[in-house]
Amino acid sequence: MCIRNSSLLLLLFALASACQMEKADSKLATTQQIIEDLQTTYAPDKRVAIWDVTPADNTDKIVLRGKTNLPEAKTQLQARLATQGLEWTDSIMVLPNPILGDQIYGIVNLSACNIRSRPSHSAELATQSTLGTILKVWDQAGDWYRVQTPDGYLGWLDPGGLQMINKAERESYLQSDRVVYLPDLGFSYAQTNKDSRRVSDLLAGNILVRLGTNGAFTKVSYPDGRIAYLPSTDLMDWNNWLASREPTALNILTDAQGMLGRPYLWGGTSGKAFDCSGFTKTVFYLNGLLLPRDASQQIHVGFPLNTQDTKDLKAGDLLFFGRAATKTQKEKITHVAIYMGDNKIIHATGRVKIESLNPEDPDFAPERLATFVRATRPLETPDQYDIFALGDTDWY
Secondary structure, rough: OHHHHHHHHHHHHHHHHHHHHHHHHHHHHHHHOOOOOOOOOOOOOOOOOOOOOOOEEEEEEEEEEEEEEEEEEHHHHHHHHEEEEEEOEEEEEOOOOOHHOOOOEOOOEEOOOEEEOOOOOOEEEEEEEEEEOOOOOOOOEEEEEEEEEEOOOOOOOOOOOEEEOHHEEEHHHOOOOOEEOOEEEEEOOOOOOOOOEEEEEEEEEOEEEEEEEOOEEEEEEOOOOOEEEEEEEEEEEHHHHHHHHHHHHHHHHHHHHHHOOOOOOOOOOOEHHHHHHHHHHHHHHHHOOEOOOOOHHHOOOEEEEOOOOOOOOOOOEEEEEEEEOOOOOOOOOEEEEEEEEOEEEEEOOEEEEEEOOOOOOEEEOOOHHHHHHEEOOOOHHHHOOOOEEEOOOOOO
C-alpha cells in the first residue's frame, strides 16, 4: 500500500513539474515574442538602435536582462507583459551606462578614427568618423566605448580615438570658433613653420578650434588640448564653410573625381580609404549633406527613381546594385555608385574608379550592369527625402 501511495505521489509530482515547466516555457515564449515585436517596431535596424534584451525564467517571474537606448521600448515591454498577466524582474539597463557618469559625449580626436563592430582591435571595421565630430557615447566595455555617429551608426571606439566630454562641454564646443580643413590631405605643425614637428595628419572636412592667428598661420586646438599651427589659407570658418556648400551634380562629381585611385577599405568612410558607401557618404559630406552609412540604408533616402536602366538618370544620382526582389527573395543591396552621365559611374571597388554600364565602352563593368537594381536622386529637394544638411543638425 505504501509503495502504491509513493508511486502515486511521484506521478503527481512529475505531472505538476511538467505542467510548471510547460507554463514557464509558455511565459518565456510569450515574452520573447513581445521582445521581437518591439524590435520590429523600435529597432528594426540594429546598426542604429540598441535593443539587446533577453528573457529568462526564475520560478514565478520572468527576468528581463540586457541593455537598450530606447526607454520607450522598455516601457512598452513592461506594459505588454502586464497585459498578459505576467510578472517580471527588471534587469534591463537603459543607456547611457551609469559608469560613464556625465561624460556621455565624445569628440573625435584623430583625422579619422576606426569604429569597430565589437570592443576589440581585431574586430571588423564597421565605420569611421573624422576629427572634430561629436559622438554620442552609450556604453563602456573595458577601455572601449560604444558610440553613435551623426548618421546614427553604432560601434566601438578605443579611447585614443575620442575625447570624452559632458553636456556642458559639448555646448561650449558647439559655440566655439571652429574652422574646417580644406585640402584633401595635409598636416598640422608644432610651430608657424612647415619644417617644424608635425602634430597630426589632416583630411578635408576635419574640424578644429581656432585660438588665434600668427602671421600667415592660424593657431588651433585639438579636442584633447593639443596645440598646432596651420596655414590660414588651408582653413575656413565653420559657418562660412556650411554656407558655401552647394550640393550640385557638378560639385559632387568634382569631389568624387578628386578621389580617383584612393584605395578600397571595408568600413572606410574617410578621405584615406573607402568602401563603396563610405565613398558616397564622404563626397556628399564635403558638399554639406549627411547620408546614412551603408548602401542598404542610403537606398531609402533621396527621390526614388522607378528605372532599371540608365535612360532617365541624371548626373549625381545614386545607383544601387545587388539582387532585385523576386517572389521568393527580398531585395538585397550590396553596392552603391554615383552616376556621372553617359552610362558612366564612379565608385569605390578595389579603388575609386570610373566604369561604364555600356557594353560598347572599353571600361564596361558587366557585373555592375547585371546587378543594377534601382536608383535614387538625393540632389532633388534632399530635405524632403531624409537627407540632412550639416547645418540642420547639432551633431557637428
